[in-house]
Amino acid sequence: MSTSTTVHLVRHGEVHNPGKILYGLLPGFRLSDRGQQMAALVAEHLADADIVDVVASPLLRAQQTAAPIAAAHGLPVGAEQRVIESSNHFEGLRVGHGEGRLTNPRHWPFLVNPLRPSWGEPYRVQEARMIAAIRDARARGAGHEAVIVSHQLPIWVARRSAERRPLVHDPRRRQCGLCSVTSLRFAGDELLGVDYAEPAAALYPGAVDATGGKLT
Numbered sequence: 001m002s003t004s005t006t007v008h009l010v011r012h013g014e015v016h017n018p019g020k021i022l023y024g025l026l027p028g029f030r031l032s033d034r035g036q037q038m039a040a041l042v043a044e045h046l047a048d049a050d051i052v053d054v055v056a057s058p059l060l061r062a063q064q065t066a067a068p069i070a071a072a073h074g075l076p077v078g079a080e081q082r083v084i085e086s087s088n089h090f091e092g093l094r095v096g097h098g099e100g101r102l103t104n105p106r107h108w109p110f111l112v113n114p115l116r117p118s119w120g121e122p123y124r125v126q127e128a129r130m131i132a133a134i135r136d137a138r139a140r141g142a143g144h145e146a147v148i149v150s151h152q153l154p155i156w157v158a159r160r161s162a163e164r165r166p167l168v169h170d171p172r173r174r175q176c177g178l179c180s181v182t183s184l185r186f187a188g189d190e191l192l193g194v195d196y197a198e199p200a201a202a203l204y205p206g207a208v209d210a211t212g213g214k215l216t
Contacts, residue, residue: 002188006145007137008046009155009182012057012065013038013200014207024091025084031064034207038179038200043068045181045199046147053140055080055133056149065179066149082133083150088120114168123157123167130158138186152176159184162191178207 013035015023023029031039046069055078056066066077116122130150137146156174159182160167176182179200185192198204 002190003143005138005142005186006049007134007141007184007186008049008051008145008147009134009158009184010042010065010069010147010149011152011155011176011178011180011182012059012061012149013042013179014203015061017208020094020208021092022088022090022095024086024088025059026092028060030060034203035061035178036064038203039065039068041200041203042179042181043072045197047072050144051075051141051147052144053137053146054078054149055083055137055147057081057084057151059085059151062149062151066147069147069149080133080148082129083148083154085151086121086126086153090119126154126157127161127167130154131161134158134162134184155182159194163194177201177204178209 012031014032015029015035016032017023017029042065051069051073052075054066054070054073054075056062058079058081062083063077063079070077133148137148140146152174153171156169156176157167159176160169162184175196177198177200179198181195181197181199183195183197185195
């Protein structure tokens with residue numbers, strides 16, 4: 001009989017970003033006060049789960065989101081480099097404003113191939129590292145549940161890969177809200193299904209995403 005294991009992919013909470021830049025891999029971007037509340041809500045959502053392993057991207061916002069989840073189960077938070085945010089040419093800029101305007105000719109060479117995408121880490125590279133990290137988390141949590149705290153695009157790419165859908169997609173249609181939980185259910189190595197929950201949805205009104213845009 002196959003071992004049933006669930007790997008939860010948790011996106012971090014809202015980030016303190018007064019400059020409204022695309023922060024990407026830049027260090028030091030912490031959760032906002034609202035983000036801390038979101039992290040508490042996702043920890044509460046997972047409190048009764050049979051979680052035996054928690055890892056997170058080494059970026060501060062992911063580690064802070066993972067902390068209350070791990071604490072609720074008496075676990076440490078491991079740093080997992082493979083689930084870090086994707087790189088992006090526009091990192092450090094206000095996308096659509098000033099130096100981040102797409103009409104700025106210096107950006108044009110990075111916009112030639114949205115299928116790769118040419119402005120950042122290729123989808124295939126993100127897929128490979130995320131699937132490898134999920135496989136290892138599944139092994140560590142075999143017969144139980146494991147948590148990976150990561151970032152929107154890597155989680156969405158991993159989900160599309162797991163569901164055997166094309167990695168190329170419309171970013172506006174991603175189902176991966178702040179502190180959302182994308183749960184991959186396995187029997188042995190076989191994916192049985194994917195569940196999705198937004199335990200922090202009550203805090204979405206007024207929250208902002210990675211580029212400073214309001215969610216609602």
